[in-house]
Amino acid sequence: MATQSSHFEFAPGFEDGRLRIVWYAFVAVLVAGGAYATYLRLTRGMASTNLTSVVPWGAWVAFYIYFVGLSAGAFLVSTLANVFDVGAMHRIDRDALFAAIVSMAVALLFVWIDLGRMERMYYPFVWRQLTSALSWEVHAYVAYIGILVAELYFSMRIDLARLATRLDGTRATLYRLLALGRVDTSDASAAFDERWLKRVGIVGIPLAIFMVHGGTGVLFAVSKARPYWNSGLFPVIFIVSALLSGTALVMMIYVLRTRLFDGDAVDRDLLDQLAQLLLGFILVDAALTAIEALIAFTSFHPHAVETWLVVLFGEMSWSFWWFIVGASWVFPLVLLSKRSWRRTPSVMVLAGLSTVVGVVAVRFNIVIPAQITPVLEGLPHGSYFPTPVEWGTSIGIIGVGFLLYTVGAELLPLTPLSGGDHE
């Protein structure tokens, strides 16, 4: 365990060497499988998917908005510490930020593989269309990643500086580089960092809410051709389910990393705080979804009603009832209902995992049902289920995310050296 004693030790990463091997082997399998699937995707083109002109958006788009949501959610949790000064949260803000960065990288990989012409991915920066929500989004993502990196830098800089001065060899050089050469560990420099951390965070909040995640919702909501999406509530639901999945992710990572990497005891008060937050988000998410369905049904708009019928009773109903209602609402709600369970790390990991998986279905249920019902009576009905290539590439990209996160967690001082209790 890292302390600031004269016997300075800094060894983040797996406590258990065997676990490390198992984990990396697992990630290697995911990435290798993904690499093969990506090879098929590249050589066979989009014909390797089950996408059609009727259902042009599928699993890749669903995963893309899922990871954007995860990122925005994790970032907003981090602002609880950085901007709103919720004391105990300081312990997890770097983790949340780093997870947010990795999620964005994963999200962009999904956007990329989904492009019909992958080699033109930079075109949105060369030619712009001011009326295109997608064009704005792409720019917002870049700005947002900049914010995340700056935030992580300011929140971690003092520890990087400490490490750079106290360690030697390549590690010291690495930390010096990451600290951008600012190795001053004085209180004044710490105060400077904190000030900027807060400022950047304040800019980041509206960016994350309105542009990054609200904006991703707007992407869909502006599509008047699909009344299921075309509602004012839609971007709001996007943000709430982002908070839901982001909080669940941060809670899960907090427990796992504290246990497996730091070999530390989990702070049960902090865990309870996160759990209550999650509880609140689940309730709001369920309520908003119910309202959204109610509005759609009372509108009697045939397209909206039909799409909701597909969601509730049609070919996608299994994912709605099992994953959205079951995994992201009911099951975690049960686990979160008892105070003693909220303070039990293993139970909370389970609740977090269930939510994180359940929200994947939320994203699939956003993207696909609206494309099942034809836009004009007389046009063909859509149907879609991802091909093995689509699943394989998706799992591979997620594997890349695991890899990035683990490497980062093994190298970086994501747990504050001071233990996280500022002041």
Place this chain on the structure above:
Amino acid sequence: MSTTDDGDALPGIPNVGKADLDAMVEEERPDPRDELADVEADTDLGIAMAEDAQRVARGELTGDEYWEKYDEAAADEFGAAYRETPNPAVDAGDQTVSTETAESLSCTVGSMDAVSTEAAQVEGDGSEGGIGAGDEKWGMVIDLQKCVGCDSCTVACKSENRTPPGVSYNVVMEEEHGEFPNVTRTNVPRPCMQCDNPPCVQVCPVSATYKMDDGVVNIDYDRCIGCRYCNIACPYGARYFDFGGDYDDEVDGAGEVTSPEYGVDRGPREDGESPIGNIRKCSFCTHRLERGEEPACVETCIGDARNMGDLDDPDSDVAKMADSSRAFQLKEDEGTDPNVYYLK
């Protein structure tokens, strides 16, 4: 038959070298001596006049010189018939006979001249509502009472634009109304509506989809990144993604035939080359409009249900039809204001 590239070939049209074509014509041409042998008139005079007439055509000889050279011989050969027939070449343009020469040679002037002018006038104001004038706002009016549901437009479009499997710019939707036995069926052909407020243009992140001055919404295949956002945004399902398939299983070498779209020759379909991986849609056959032709679906329509023309010209047939009480647009409440109208 060899093919050569003389630079301005149109995509999709066999590009045969001019020399080959000339050789074909030469082969078919009858021998002049044999032909003239059957005629009473002097064969040598005929051949000489024919050869000099070609010189006139090439500009090596003027019309005046020609007639001065042959006037006497022709009068001897054809007598009164020659003098009494009006010469249509008098002052009708270049390479013809000037009025003075005609008078000095006493070629009859006048009547044929007038005939040719009249003919030119008829050609001038064609009935197409100004196709080819260059300032049109293209519109299509589809008369649902005339559509027989034969799907020829779908087929004509596929073969005109060489669309691959799964890409069909134009489909005919069938709607059944009523309960047995009082059932009716309406066929609704659906091209791209070329919306005046096109959601597909609005959402494209790279401005690859754009609206032209003539009202047609086109796609720049070299810019489209294949994100399919426009596909999602189109309320008419009029956009199709090109997954790279072709009809090689059905027709040998189907992928070799080039597409004429937008007048750009992209060569045979090849993996990784646009428009594979792009979105595609009906362009009102822009390449045909530019040549002064109607879109393939309009030209082929068996029921004469489709009409193409200039909506900006109040006298055009389509403008009148689009204005009639029978006219409506699909999904009028979407605010897209399509340039395709239907007649109930």
